[in-house]
Amino acid sequence: MSQEDSDDIKGKLALITGCTGGIGYATALSLAGRGCHIAVHFHQAVQKAEELVLNLEKLGVKAVAFRADLSNYDNVRQLHTDVVNTLGNPDILFNNSGILNGALGPNGNIQDVSVEKFEETWRTNTGTAYLLTQLCLPNMENKKWGRIVFNSSVAAGTGGVVGPHYASSKSAMHGLLHWIANRYAKDGITCNAVAPALIIETGMMSNPSEELRKRIPIGRFGRPQEVASIVELLVTNAYMTNKIIVADGGWTPSAF
Template sequence: MSAPVLFGQIALVTGATGGIGKAICRALASHGSSIVIHYYSDEEEARSLARELEAEYQGKLGINVLCARADMGDYNEVRKLHAYLVENLGYPTIPINNARTNGGYSGIVSIDQVHMEDFERTWRINCGSAYLLTQLCMPAMESEGWGRIIFISSVAGFTGGVVGPHYASSKSALHGLVHWLAQAYAKKGITVNGVAPALIERTKMLPGSTKVLASKIPLGRLGAPEEVAETVIWMVKTPYVTNKVIGVDGGMFPQ
């Protein structure tokens, strides 16, 4: 039997205890990638996911699973996170930058509603830590001549969204990172892409009731975390796809 397509690769999934993060971990593990489950506060959820992946895929596909905590708003902790996983598992070749926050705000209608300190922390978590992790992971991917970098953005990066200016600007910044990095590293075997979900069920940042939100979507329902994960898998498995930010939004916004 041939080895699974991602056998020998190591995926680092930040913000892995939410609905989208867990779905991405499961999808990557099912294709043979070892998984680093990053979490900030929900250790039990991270350990539970690790046990699930080990039971399902460790013996069958030979994957390894590691849990690692870090505050993505603290760059020193981000550096320690990278050092810890390199020491205990190896160099990640599939960094999935999924950690995100809205800073506790939603439905902002005036720019003076978001304090500067909250704006900056939102940016550090949503964009700065993703930049730093990419910077830390890049040398090993260059050495291997293979890498798949994914940024989990939001349709707010295209449209401004309904959360607030701090969130929208941090997500649109990821799109700029995708475009610069993809062009700089394409000939080195490293692809760089983004996924921009909207209104995904079983996530912590839905801005309203499921029924009301579903009525706004052309498909008439919320998206599933697994549908976001399938988009990630397509990007990871397909070496001819790079420099793209794909909306997964049920047809809400044309691109």
């Protein structure tokens, strides 16, 4: 089996943004369990980032926390520089961080989302992921190996319940990943997305209603570890690229 086809990610470096959130935290532990070193990005949760680093080191991998406000492109560039100077170039990039930037609900008024808020949401959710991917790709090209994963949302395909700013910022990721996947497949680089919904222990689902749970076909909310297992699949399967994997307990009937 060639290196390009191998599912062995031991010794690879994964940069995970939003690592102190439920999905980021679980994914870091999941990939570290496969022997990945982890660049732990966080914004404000210092204590949780330090706790995660300790837990990762117990698994026998290298882990360093990097603080950055990713609503600013210069901070994105600095984060990449800091990671490279401290741990090396990332082999795996999980673009996981993002913001809601206010929730209108499905019956909200579009007039309540200013174009400034719209652009801020796109910059933080989509622009950041684009720039970080752009920065990480050259080294992946040189190595002829790379894994890029975007954390999208079911809202990208359905409109969701947050608002047009959020849904469209996530939908834009899909066009981005499709282009990247097609362009860099020949270089041993895969690019995919996971699109979760109704995942508890996250910022979006901190206090879900019982009524909402009853609407989920499998009868319960999802867990961060279940999203992390999909990310693990996407970074260990060299034949899977250009895909959006939906994790929503059967809420939507098919991929979009």
